[in-house]
Structure formats: structure tokens, C-alpha cells
Amino acid sequence: MSRLNLTTQRKTILDLIQSCEDHPTAAEIMERLRTNGHQFAYGTVYNSLRYLTDAGLIRELKLGETACRYDGRTEDHYHIVCKKCGRVDEVLSAPPAEWIREVAAKTNYDVHHSQVVFEGVCNSCKHPNA
Amino acid sequence: MSRLNLTTQRKTILDLIQSCEDHPTAAEIMERLRTNGHQFAYGTVYNSLRYLTDAGLIRELKLGETACRYDGRTEDHYHIVCKKCGRVDEVLSAPPAEWIREVAAKTNYDVHHSQVVFEGVCNSCKHPNA
DNA sequence: ATAGTATTTAGACTTAGTATAAATTTAATT
DNA sequence: AATTAAATTTATACTAAGTCTAAATACTAT
Structure with missing residues (x-):
């Protein structure tokens, strides 16, 4: 490259x-x-x-x-998928560094990266009548 | 079902x-x-x-x-994949509840579940000579 | 025993993506 | 400007992973 x-x-x-x-x-x-x-x-x-x-x-x-x-967004971020409608939104809060350190310690890995996908129900699907 | x-x-x-x-x-x-x-x-x-x-x-x-x-493990847990050898290990620490709450608040989703896959280098691949 | 439902089987089909070889484009050199 | 070399695009064949379908089989409840 x-x-x-x-x-x-x-x-x-x-x-x-x-x-x-x-x-x-x-x-x-x-x-x-x-x-x-x-x-x-x-x-x-x-x-x-x-x-x-x-x-x-x-x-x-x-x-x-x-x-x-x-x-197209290249800055570090994660995603959340709506179970009902399939819509995907951005999640800008990163997993706490403390947690990553704990995982690295327990698994004996060098942790480089994490993929996180949340699943749930989006605001529109929570209020279907509105 | x-x-x-x-x-x-x-x-x-x-x-x-x-x-x-x-x-x-x-x-x-x-x-x-x-x-x-x-x-x-x-x-x-x-x-x-x-x-x-x-x-x-x-x-x-x-x-x-x-x-x-x-x-075959059905209790809640996550995984970590070694970039070098492809091996997959279990991760038993859950993401902090505080972080999940923050994500729910910021995205306006009801968060039901999260999939987390860490990537890194496993212990054996860190010490290839041993 | 018999009818009705659920499951298995075999094999066709779909989706998402990779591989390949020829044609085209681009870059470098004279 | 012409020529060669390298990279890219195109068209198309192919692969991997999984779904779908219809017929055969197995299970369940009268």
C-alpha cells in the first residue's frame, strides 16, 4: 500500500x-x-x-x-442496530479503557481493536403511533 | 417455539x-x-x-x-480473535453497565444486547519462538 | 390403524463475494 | 510522440455459505 x-x-x-x-x-x-x-x-x-x-x-x-x-466516517466509532426496522445508527462513545485493560489481562492477548454492535429498539420503533 | x-x-x-x-x-x-x-x-x-x-x-x-x-456455552460472554493465527478465545468480562447506559441515553435506543468481538494477538503468537 | 403434523432428505437455487484472463488506462522512458 | 511496463477495469466464470422446496419418512394423537 x-x-x-x-x-x-x-x-x-x-x-x-x-x-x-x-x-x-x-x-x-x-x-x-x-x-x-x-x-x-x-x-x-x-x-x-x-x-x-x-x-x-x-x-x-x-x-x-x-x-x-x-x-464514510473514518473516526473510531461503533454501531447500534434496531431489531425492528433494521436501521443502523452511530455510537460515538468508546468502550472504557479500563474494561479493555481487564480483557487484555484476563485473556493474555494484546488487544488492538474491538468491534461492538449493539442491538435494541430505536426511538421511532419505541413509539410506533407517534 | x-x-x-x-x-x-x-x-x-x-x-x-x-x-x-x-x-x-x-x-x-x-x-x-x-x-x-x-x-x-x-x-x-x-x-x-x-x-x-x-x-x-x-x-x-x-x-x-x-x-x-x-x-456450546450459553452464558453471556464475548470473544477475542487472534489476527495472526485465527484462534478464538472466550472473554468473560461483560461491558460495564455504566457504558451501556450512556449508549442508550445518547442514541435513544432501548439497548437489549451487545455483540463484542475483540481483535488482537494471542499469547502464543506474541512469543513465537517459545 | 389412521390421519395430521413435524422433520429429514436430496438437490436446486440464491446471495455475496472472489478469481481470472483479456482489454483498457495510466505512468514512465526514451 | 512512440513504446514499453505496470496497474486497473471489464466481463464472466466460479466459490462459499446458506436457504428453499417437494417428496419421503418419522412422530403424535386420536
């Missing part, structure tokens, strides 16, 4: 993801590209998503669904 | 998973069944895994790999 090589396709895909309010899957990204008048090969989209992820320009989210989702 | 219906196949699969020290995938479970002289249909294994998971007798782990893994 030397210097950045943003081809037209990669740039277009990066722009699209950065402009998203949500966290689209690869399939959704392809659909939106088509809507915007772009038609890239299947493999190019996957290739670009990998490239952009490796370059640290986007994040790949594994939320326990069958497909990965992509996120 | 009324009362428990443990067929021969389901019981065999449950026993196998409970006897595992590790966290096998569906494919690994099929392989081990075959080794033990059982030959169940492909779909039966998946069906049973779902049934046992829904019944709360085993846990389905989504560790960010392409395949789910299964765990």
Missing part, C-alpha cells in the same frame, strides 16, 4: 459513500451508482471498496448481516 | 457442539459428524443449528468471518 491511486471509479465510489447518511451494502452502492448514471463492473465495485477500506478512506462494517456495509 | 423437540439429529449435533473446546463452523460440524460416523443431510445440519440456537441451547457467533461459528 504505497501512495494513493484514486482512479475515476474509486473516486466516484468514495464520493458516493461520503455523501451517504446511511451505511449501504455493496449491492446498494451499485444500485445508487446506476441511479447516478454510472455503470461500473461488478468486480470493480468490490475491488474499489477493498482498496478504499485498505487505504483507510472508508470503513467496512460487519454488523452480523449477510452483507458488509460501508461507512 | 413451544416445547423442546430434540430429534436424534438435533441431539447428536447438540452433543457434538457441547463437547467442543473450540467454536466450529457449520462445515466443520458436518465434517466432525462424518468422522463420528454420522451422515446427516446438509439442510438438516443448518436446520438443527437454527433450532438449537432459537431454543437457546447453543449460541451462534458472528465474528466477522464469512461463516458463523457455534458455541
Whole structure:
């Protein structure tokens, strides 16, 4: 991974993801590209998503669904998924460092990173009548 | 999900998973069944895994790999994956309740559950020469 | 014994993603 | 500006993991 090589396709895909309010899957990204008048090969989209992820320009989210989702926010954060409607929101509070230290001590691992996915019911689904 | 219906196949699969020290995938479970002289249909294994998971007798782990893994430990716990060798260990410390409360407050969700997967380097991989 | 429900089986199918080889684009060198 | 080399895109075949379906089998309750 030397210097950045943003081809037209990669740039277009990066722009699209950065402009998203949500966290689209690869399939959704392809659909939106088509809507915007772009038609890239299947493999190019996957290739670009990998490239952009490796370059640290986007994040790949594994939320326990069958497909990965992509996120234009690159700062460290987590996610919460609504069981009812499937909506995904950002969680900006990090797990307490004290807890991470405890886990490292107990498991004898060097802990580099943690993926956290909360599950629950979102505000709209809590008040379905409103 | 009324009362428990443990067929021969389901019981065999449950026993196998409970006897595992590790966290096998569906494919690994099929392989081990075959080794033990059982030959169940492909779909039966998946069906049973779902049934046992829904019944709360085993846990389905989504560790960010392409395949789910299964765990005979049903008490609440988390996992840590070694980046180098892929080994998966149990993490028995729960995330601090205070943090969960904070997340619920900030996101406006009712938080029911959290999946946490730590990534790091295990003890053996830290000392490769030993 | 018989009808009705649930489960297993075998195999087709789906989804998400990877691999490959040819064509194209880009960059570097002369 | 022409030529070579490297990287990328394209089209398409393929793989992995799991779901779906219809027929066969097993279990349950009269």
C-alpha cells in the first residue's frame, strides 16, 4: 500500500459513500451508482471498496448481516442496530479503557481493536403511533 | 417455539457442539459428524443449528468471518480473535453497565444486547519462538 | 390403524463475494 | 510522440455459505 491511486471509479465510489447518511451494502452502492448514471463492473465495485477500506478512506462494517456495509466516517466509532426496522445508527462513545485493560489481562492477548454492535429498539420503533 | 423437540439429529449435533473446546463452523460440524460416523443431510445440519440456537441451547457467533461459528456455552460472554493465527478465545468480562447506559441515553435506543468481538494477538503468537 | 403434523432428505437455487484472463488506462522512458 | 511496463477495469466464470422446496419418512394423537 504505497501512495494513493484514486482512479475515476474509486473516486466516484468514495464520493458516493461520503455523501451517504446511511451505511449501504455493496449491492446498494451499485444500485445508487446506476441511479447516478454510472455503470461500473461488478468486480470493480468490490475491488474499489477493498482498496478504499485498505487505504483507510472508508470503513467496512460487519454488523452480523449477510452483507458488509460501508461507512464514510473514518473516526473510531461503533454501531447500534434496531431489531425492528433494521436501521443502523452511530455510537460515538468508546468502550472504557479500563474494561479493555481487564480483557487484555484476563485473556493474555494484546488487544488492538474491538468491534461492538449493539442491538435494541430505536426511538421511532419505541413509539410506533407517534 | 413451544416445547423442546430434540430429534436424534438435533441431539447428536447438540452433543457434538457441547463437547467442543473450540467454536466450529457449520462445515466443520458436518465434517466432525462424518468422522463420528454420522451422515446427516446438509439442510438438516443448518436446520438443527437454527433450532438449537432459537431454543437457546447453543449460541451462534458472528465474528466477522464469512461463516458463523457455534458455541456450546450459553452464558453471556464475548470473544477475542487472534489476527495472526485465527484462534478464538472466550472473554468473560461483560461491558460495564455504566457504558451501556450512556449508549442508550445518547442514541435513544432501548439497548437489549451487545455483540463484542475483540481483535488482537494471542499469547502464543506474541512469543513465537517459545 | 389412521390421519395430521413435524422433520429429514436430496438437490436446486440464491446471495455475496472472489478469481481470472483479456482489454483498457495510466505512468514512465526514451 | 512512440513504446514499453505496470496497474486497473471489464466481463464472466466460479466459490462459499446458506436457504428453499417437494417428496419421503418419522412422530403424535386420536
